Amino acid sequence: xxxxxxxxxxxxxxxxxxxxxxxxxxxxxxxxxxxxxxxxxxxxxxxxxxxxxxxxxxxxxxxxxxxxxxxxxxxxxxxxxxxxxxxxxxxxxxxxxxxxxxxxxxxxxxxxx
Amino acid sequence: xxxxxxxxxxxxxxxxxxxxxxxxxxxxxxxxxxxxxxxxxxxxxxxxxxxxxxxxxxxxxxxxxxxxxxxxxxxxxxxxxxxxxxxxxxxxxxxxxxxxxxxxxxxxxxxxxxxxx
Numbered sequence: 001x002x003x004x005x006x007x008x009x010x011x012x013x014x015x016x017x018x019x020x021x022x023x024x025x026x027x028x029x030x031x032x033x034x035x036x037x038x039x040x041x042x043x044x045x046x047x048x049x050x051x052x053x054x055x056x057x058x059x060x061x062x063x064x065x066x067x068x069x070x071x072x073x074x075x076x077x078x079x080x081x082x083x084x085x086x087x088x089x090x091x092x093x094x095x096x097x098x099x100x101x102x103x104x105x106x107x108x109x110x111x112x113x
Numbered sequence: 114x115x116x117x118x119x120x121x122x123x124x125x126x127x128x129x130x131x132x133x134x135x136x137x138x139x140x141x142x143x144x145x146x147x148x149x150x151x152x153x154x155x156x157x158x159x160x161x162x163x164x165x166x167x168x169x170x171x172x173x174x175x176x177x178x179x180x181x182x183x184x185x186x187x188x189x190x191x192x193x194x195x196x197x198x199x200x201x202x203x204x205x206x207x208x209x210x211x212x213x214x215x216x217x218x219x220x221x222x223x224x225x226x227x228x229x230x
Contacts, residue, residue: 003154003155004155006155009153040223041223041224042203042205042222043156043221045219048218088155100161100171101156101158101219103148104155105153106155
């Protein structure tokens with residue numbers, strides 16, 4: 001099945017550093033979503049992007065919807081230990097009959113205090 | 114609100130056994146779905162439902178059955194468990210299934226960790 005290419009697979013950083021991760025697809029989406037999964041829990045939505053070129057922030061998180069509609073980026077500024085988790089991108093095409101998301105393979109983030 | 118509730122949290126099965134993973138949501142969501150999460154594979158859609166009485170297959174439906182008799186519940190059945198079904202299973206729901214859904218992103222449960230020996 002279709003999957004999104006997400007990179008990097010994992011990141012080990014020091015507290016206070018900035019983080020960047022990205023997601024690419026061979027097909028176009030009209031919605032990009034970023035989720036975070038804490039250990040032992042389900043994914044939680046961080047940011048939703050609905051328009052090509054859109055740049056949206058949520059606190060220290062900033063995400064962008066690529067103008068080609070085939071990619072998206074997530075940046076985390078001034079990382080803190082609670083940022084630890086797995087970050088997933090997801091693409092979606094609304095207007096269809098379903099709410100199916102295509103997920104990326106995830107980026108594992110570890111933050112050293 | 115409890116949100117999306119999944120039971121059990123952990124389960125160990127022997128090959129060939131059957132079981133049902135339960136999922137319930139109290140948000141009056143039309144859309145419900147089941148995903149499995151495997152290392153390095155992200156989340157893959159198993160089955161989904163756009164409303165009571167309606168179900169459809171996702172990306173990896175083989176070996177799983179679902180039904181949607183009520184808006185609130187969406188159980189996932191494994192008829193004859195296989196080691197390849199060892200995974201973490203997530204149920205997710207959202208308010209709307211199609212146009213206009215963009216204001217209603219998926220809400221996930223906390224998962225069921227299944228091991229098949």
